[in-house]
Amino acid sequence: xxxxxxQRSTQTSGHALRxxxxxxxxTIPMMIGAAPFGVIFGTxxxxxxxxxxxxxxxxxxxxxxxxxxxAVGLIASHASFxxxxxxxxxxxxxxxxxxxTLAPYVAHLPxxxxxxxxxxxxxxxxxxxxxxxxxxxxxxxxxxYFFGSGVSMYLNWQLWTxxxxxxxxxFPGLKSLGLDFAxxxxxxxxxxxxxxxxxxxxxxxxxxxxxxxxxxxxxxxGLLAAVFVGVxxxxxxxxxxxxxxxxxxxxxxxERTQ
Amino acid sequence: xxYITLILGMALVTYAIRAAVFVLGExxxxxxxxxxxxxxxxxxxxxxxxxxxxxxxxxxxxxITWRNPQLVAAIVAVIVCxxxxxPLLTIAVSLAVFFVWQFAxxx
Numbered sequence: 001x002x003x004x005x006x007q008r009s010t011q012t013s014g015h016a017l018r019x020x021x022x023x024x025x026x027t028i029p030m031m032i033g034a035a036p037f038g039v040i041f042g043t044x045x046x047x048x049x050x051x052x053x054x055x056x057x058x059x060x061x062x063x064x065x066x067x068x069x070x071a072v073g074l075i076a077s078h079a080s081f082x083x084x085x086x087x088x089x090x091x092x093x094x095x096x097x098x099x100x101t102l103a104p105y106v107a108h109l110p111x112x113x114x115x116x117x118x119x120x121x122x123x124x125x126x127x128x129x130x131x132x133x134x135x136x137x138x139x140x141x142x143x144x145y146f147f148g149s150g151v152s153m154y155l156n157w158q159l160w161t162x163x164x165x166x167x168x169x170x171f172p173g174l175k176s177l178g179l180d181f182a183x184x185x186x187x188x189x190x191x192x193x194x195x196x197x198x199x200x201x202x203x204x205x206x207x208x209x210x211x212x213x214x215x216x217x218x219x220x221x222g223l224l225a226a227v228f229v230g231v232x233x234x235x236x237x238x239x240x241x242x243x244x245x246x247x248x249x250x251x252x253x254x255e256r257t258q
Numbered sequence: 259x260x261y262i263t264l265i266l267g268m269a270l271v272t273y274a275i276r277a278a279v280f281v282l283g284e285x286x287x288x289x290x291x292x293x294x295x296x297x298x299x300x301x302x303x304x305x306x307x308x309x310x311x312x313x314x315x316x317x318x319x320x321x322i323t324w325r326n327p328q329l330v331a332a333i334v335a336v337i338v339c340x341x342x343x344x345p346l347l348t349i350a351v352s353l354a355v356f357f358v359w360q361f362a363x364x365x
Contacts, residue, residue, distance in 0.1 A: 061269035099279035118277035188335040189345035211306035230302030
């Protein structure tokens with residue numbers, strides 16, 4: 001825990017390369033996991049008003065799976081640009097949690113490295129980088145492991161997007177199969193493991209029911225309103241849970257540390 | 259405005275979110291209440307997107323019936339995921355149910 005920020009500044013380029021390769025290697029399972037989503041995204045683009053190269057541009061410039069899925073869905077249902085941007089903001093807000101978690105481990109790096117690494121901060125790269133950093137003291141590691149993980153994930157996403165675009169263009173009948181269910185299945189696989197407490201279930205239920213009830217609102221504004229109410233429900237339940245049981249919870253926490 | 263503007267706007271929003279804490283660091287206020295709120299964002303956003311898609315796949319009308327393949331397969335996905343916690347298995351099984359329902363059960 002006593003490592004100083006300057007300690008690793010004497011890294012050789014060979015060491016940097018090894019770190020980069022290690023980051024890329026540890027990301028391989030995530031790359032395999034993301035492949036189907038890249039293909040599904042590319043295929044969805046071919047069934048939307050976007051052209052093929054718009055789809056590739058989105059993967060190149062945005063590099064955020066869920067936000068890209070949702071944007072294609074919103075574009076297909078003629079949502080306004082402002083709503084697409086607002087939804088992108090809300091969907092990607094979770095990245096603030098990731099960057100706050102990783103910030104102590106990059107704070108000592110030069111500014112240009114922090115700008116560069118931030119661009120790669122997807123769910124998968126966060127998971128890999130965090131697992132690596134957890135074993136080390138803040139300020140001890142260079143940027144190359146994180147960078148290797150990010151670059152490999154980025155290239156992987158471009159490749160599978162392209163495969164999906166080509167696949168969708170070759171089989172234009174896919175849309176009538178109801179391919180957007182693949183997106184529903186993907187999201188369920190993300191949501192269910194997060195429903196670890198009643199407050200998360202309640203927040204999700206509120207948001208889902210209201211989103212259904214308000215789907216007639218113009219520009220998909222009902223979706224954003226439903227999300228705000230859902231988050232509010234979760235907040236209220238968190239506050240109620242913390243208040244009356246504060247003593248009890250403290251006791252539990254003590255027991256757990258013993 | 260065209261789709262390029264739309265995509266570059268999305269890119270700007272996403273990058274700003276990712277870079278803010280890394281670049282501004284401690285100058286960014288980050289109280290626990292904001293953290294709590296953020297922890298509810300993923301489940302609420304994703305649920306808000308998929309519920310209308312599954313309950314009313316053809317528009318505003320609710321189709322809460324066994325003849326709605328989206329709804330049937332979504333329920334299967336929730337059950338499989340809750341039991342196994344394996345994302346790819348969840349997607350594979352529910353997609354299979356979705357297609358079987360569409361082309362075998364309903365025809």
